Structure formats: structure tokens, C-alpha cells
Amino acid sequence: MSKLQVFPDLITDIHPQEWKFQVKKILKNLIPSHVRYKLSHQRWRLMFMPNLLLNYAYDFRRFVKNSSVSVKHPSTNLKVRTKTQLQARITIDYHSIEKGLAMKEPRIGFGREVIQRLLSNLPNYQEKYGFDETVQITLNTLSAYYYFNLEHGFQDEQLYESILKLKEAIPTYRNSKNEGGIFKITKKSILEDAHIDLRAFFQSRYSIRHFAPDEVNMCLIEQAVTMAQKTPSVCNRQSSKVYVFSSDEDKRKVLSYQSGNRGFGDQASKVLIVVSDLENFTLIGERNQCWIDGGMYAMSLVYALHSLGLATCCLNWSVEHSVDKALKKSTNIKDSESIIMMIAIGHLPEELRVAQSPRKPLQEVLIVK
Ligand SMILES: Cc1cc2nc3c(=O)[nH]c(=O)nc-3n(C[C@H](O)[C@H](O)[C@H](O)COP(=O)(O)O)c2cc1C
Structure with a gap:
């Protein structure tokens, strides 16, 4: 050379x-x-x-x-900084009362420490943020707890007075049955509603990478998100949220940060971003909880959209920190919100191709010990 x-x-x-x-x-x-x-x-x-x-x-x-993990133990110091953090701590407590009441044989007078904490946090929350669903649900749960004990011969006068005082401070308070506490249900009614052919439903969902040009109406998204709200979450904290992007400019912008939508992302009528807010978590052990709760929520949402006849494709958010930061900055998604995934959605075309995506054999994934 x-x-x-x-x-x-x-x-x-x-x-x-x-x-x-x-x-x-x-x-x-x-x-x-x-x-x-x-x-x-x-x-x-x-x-x-x-x-x-x-x-x-x-x-x-x-x-x-x-998260509120750096605020001492939940039972000793409640100087949490944000509404969501305090809401999460109240939810953990009211839900622990609901769980106690839902046992086969609830213990009379159980959870005194939790009740005391609720009686101190609830007025604090109400004073700062006013009357909302959290107050409504917590008060109903406290009432259910009081009446359960009363029915079993334990009259808690102090609790009664406290509930009364809290209720009197809220002119719009509703004595509603399905907003906190427990309700009785039968095996028959559960089985009646659960009896659907889920196998065919699961089998008919595919990741779709070819959408019809019609626009997806926001009503359908609202219906799907309402359905996904029934997803279980740790202590019912419901950390998940959904952002919807509809304009061509917004969709192009968010999809430009994601690498798996090339060749079809531009056909999507809407792009959703599912997030889980870290402000809902309170313990070191919950450091990865957002991925579980948010992931389960995303799955429910995909199935809900599928049940409404829409085509979906999950889009991974497997990115490094700089890309995560850049997308959040350009969309005003909060630093506290962990991005779980994007979902491209649209209407189904009359005919389309889907990847077979064969699954592993049962014996490889079902390990019977
Ligand atoms: C979290 C997650 C991220 C995904 N990301 C992408 C993606 O970026 N692009 C894509 O085309 N498909 C993506 N998929 C779809 C998978 O490839 C698909 O779910 C898998 O192959 C199984 O196929 P099926 O959904 O048709 O049953 C993703 C799926 C999940 C659950």
C-alpha cells in the first residue's frame, strides 16, 4: 500500500x-x-x-x-411533601382497614394504630387539599369499621365523635355504599360475570403494525382507561396514569424518541404513554413497584382496547436515562413518573398481516414443584 x-x-x-x-x-x-x-x-x-x-x-x-421513602417510618413522621405522597399513605391505611374487614372472621377492634393515624392524617389532608375522593372513601371506610365493631358489641365513642366531626365539616359528603369499606357478594354473581371465553379473547389479540386511516374517538380511550382502572395495584394505590397524544406533530415528536415503531408508528391514530408515579411508594422494598403496577395496568389497558375492537402495539421504553429525560422534557411528563411503555393504537384494517410470535411450550414455563 x-x-x-x-x-x-x-x-x-x-x-x-x-x-x-x-x-x-x-x-x-x-x-x-x-x-x-x-x-x-x-x-x-x-x-x-x-x-x-x-x-x-x-x-x-x-x-x-x-417517593416518600426518605420521610421516616410511615407511623412516626408524616411530613410528606406532596398531595400524592399523603394520599398514598392515607390509602395504605384505609385499605388495610378494608382488608381487615374483608377477612373471613375480622378481629373486633383490630388496627387501632392505623385508625389513630387515619384520624390524624385525614383532617390534615382535608385542610390542605379540600374534600375529594380520598376523604370520601376514607370516611366511609372508618364508618364501616365503626359499625362492624358496634355490631359485635364494641362501641368506640371516640371514633364515632371523630367521624361525625369530620363529616360535619363537609357539606357535600355522601353516605355511599360503594365508596370505601366492604360489601357482600355471592359466588353466583362473580361466576356469572366471569363466564366469558377468555381463551378466544386472548388468542385474538395481536401486536398490530398496520392501522386503518380512521381516527380513534376519545370516547373509546376513555372507556378503555375506565376499564383498566380495575387493575389491581399495591395497597390500591393506583400509581398509573395514561397520557394521550393525538396531533400529528405530538405523535411524531414522542415516537421520535422510541426505536421500535419504524415503518408503522406514523399510521397510529393515537399514541399513549403509560406511566407510574413514584410519589405513591413509601418503602425501600417498593423501589421496583412502579414497573409491576404500571406493567399490569398497561396490560389491562391493551386488553380493554382490544375488547373495544381497536388495534394496539406496545412500544418498549427500553432507553437510557438521557432519552428518558429528553422525552419527559418535551412532553412535560413529571420526573416522578416512570415511563412504562408507549402504546400505538388505531382501527383495524380489513385485512392485515401479523407476526406469528410463537410461544414457548407449557413445560418450559410451568414448573410444578
Ligand atoms: C413492553 C413491550 C414492548 C414492546 N415493544 C415493541 C416495539 O417497540 N415495537 C414493536 O413492533 N413491538 C413491540 N412489542 C410487541 C412484541 O413484539 C409482541 O408483544 C410479541 O412479539 C408477542 O406478539 P403478540 O403481541 O402479537 O402476541 C412490545 C411488547 C411489549 C409487551
């Missing part, structure tokens, strides 16, 4: 911006390909660890900043 071939452009004037490119080109000519391969592998290994740590640091910072 002649000297001029190895250093092709050295003899010409090089623009400063082209230096990097030219140096790379020269090194490429000088270093044999097997050495280049080894070096690039080593470089990747050297960069991998710091980059992974940086991404964990991002998750760590977000959890410490946004």
Missing part, C-alpha cells in the same frame, strides 16, 4: 470539523481489522460499567427524590 493511500487526505487542507472523521479514517487504514475489533470490544467493556452505574444513579435519584 502506498503512503498516499494510507494518509489519503493529509496533503490537503482539512476543515476543523472533519478532523475526527479523518483521524478515524487514518486509524482504520493503519490498524488491522482483527485488532480493531478487539479494541472496540474492550472499549465497549470499559464504557459499559460506568454507563450502567450512571443509569442506576438516575433511577436511584428519582426514587429518593420522589
Whole structure:
């Protein structure tokens, strides 16, 4: 190889911006390909660890900043910073009373500590944020607890007075049966509603990558989200939310941060982003809870949309911290909200192709011990 071939452009004037490119080109000519391969592998290994740590640091910072884990134990200090954090702590408590009442044989007078905490947090919440569903549900749960004990011969006068005082402060309070507490239900009525051919329903859902041009009406999204609201969540904290993007400009913008929608994302009528808010979590053990609750919510939402005849394709949010930050900045999604996934949705075309996506055999995934 002649000297001029190895250093092709050295003899010409090089623009400063082209230096990097030219140096790379020269090194490429000088270093044999097997050495280049080894070096690039080593470089990747050297960069991998710091980059992974940086991404964990991002998750760590977000959890410490946004959850109420750094506020001492829930029972001792309730100086939480945001409405969602206080709402979450009240929800954990009222739900523990609901759970206690839903046992086969609830213990009379159970959960005194929890009741005391609710009686101190609820007026605090009401004073700061006014009357809302959280207050309504908590008061109903406290009433259910009081009447359960009364029926079993335990009259808690202090609790009665406290509930009365709280209720009197709310002119719009409703004594509603289905908003906190428990209700009786029969096996027959559960089975009647559960008797649907779910196998065919599951089998007929595919990830769709070809949408009809018709627009998806917001009514359908509202129906699907209402259905997905029934998804179970840890202590009923309901950390999940759904963002809807409809305009061409917005859809293009959000999809530009996601790498798995190439070739079909532009046909979607709407793009949803499912998030789970870290402000709902209170313990170190809950550091990954957002992925579970948010993931389950997303699954319900996909099935709900499928039941309404819509086509969906989950879009991964397997990104590094810089991309996560960039999307949040451009959409005003809060730092506390963990992005679970995007979902591209549209109407089904009359005919389409779907990937077979065969599943693993049962014996590989069902391990009977
Ligand atoms: C969290 C998640 C992320 C996904 N991301 C993408 C994606 O970015 N692009 C895509 O075309 N499909 C994506 N999929 C769809 C999967 O490829 C698909 O669910 C799988 O192959 C099974 O096929 P099926 O959904 O048709 O049953 C995703 C699915 C899930 C659950």
C-alpha cells in the first residue's frame, strides 16, 4: 500500500470539523481489522460499567427524590411533601382497614394504630387539599369499621365523635355504599360475570403494525382507561396514569424518541404513554413497584382496547436515562413518573398481516414443584 493511500487526505487542507472523521479514517487504514475489533470490544467493556452505574444513579435519584421513602417510618413522621405522597399513605391505611374487614372472621377492634393515624392524617389532608375522593372513601371506610365493631358489641365513642366531626365539616359528603369499606357478594354473581371465553379473547389479540386511516374517538380511550382502572395495584394505590397524544406533530415528536415503531408508528391514530408515579411508594422494598403496577395496568389497558375492537402495539421504553429525560422534557411528563411503555393504537384494517410470535411450550414455563 502506498503512503498516499494510507494518509489519503493529509496533503490537503482539512476543515476543523472533519478532523475526527479523518483521524478515524487514518486509524482504520493503519490498524488491522482483527485488532480493531478487539479494541472496540474492550472499549465497549470499559464504557459499559460506568454507563450502567450512571443509569442506576438516575433511577436511584428519582426514587429518593420522589417517593416518600426518605420521610421516616410511615407511623412516626408524616411530613410528606406532596398531595400524592399523603394520599398514598392515607390509602395504605384505609385499605388495610378494608382488608381487615374483608377477612373471613375480622378481629373486633383490630388496627387501632392505623385508625389513630387515619384520624390524624385525614383532617390534615382535608385542610390542605379540600374534600375529594380520598376523604370520601376514607370516611366511609372508618364508618364501616365503626359499625362492624358496634355490631359485635364494641362501641368506640371516640371514633364515632371523630367521624361525625369530620363529616360535619363537609357539606357535600355522601353516605355511599360503594365508596370505601366492604360489601357482600355471592359466588353466583362473580361466576356469572366471569363466564366469558377468555381463551378466544386472548388468542385474538395481536401486536398490530398496520392501522386503518380512521381516527380513534376519545370516547373509546376513555372507556378503555375506565376499564383498566380495575387493575389491581399495591395497597390500591393506583400509581398509573395514561397520557394521550393525538396531533400529528405530538405523535411524531414522542415516537421520535422510541426505536421500535419504524415503518408503522406514523399510521397510529393515537399514541399513549403509560406511566407510574413514584410519589405513591413509601418503602425501600417498593423501589421496583412502579414497573409491576404500571406493567399490569398497561396490560389491562391493551386488553380493554382490544375488547373495544381497536388495534394496539406496545412500544418498549427500553432507553437510557438521557432519552428518558429528553422525552419527559418535551412532553412535560413529571420526573416522578416512570415511563412504562408507549402504546400505538388505531382501527383495524380489513385485512392485515401479523407476526406469528410463537410461544414457548407449557413445560418450559410451568414448573410444578
Ligand atoms: C413492553 C413491550 C414492548 C414492546 N415493544 C415493541 C416495539 O417497540 N415495537 C414493536 O413492533 N413491538 C413491540 N412489542 C410487541 C412484541 O413484539 C409482541 O408483544 C410479541 O412479539 C408477542 O406478539 P403478540 O403481541 O402479537 O402476541 C412490545 C411488547 C411489549 C409487551
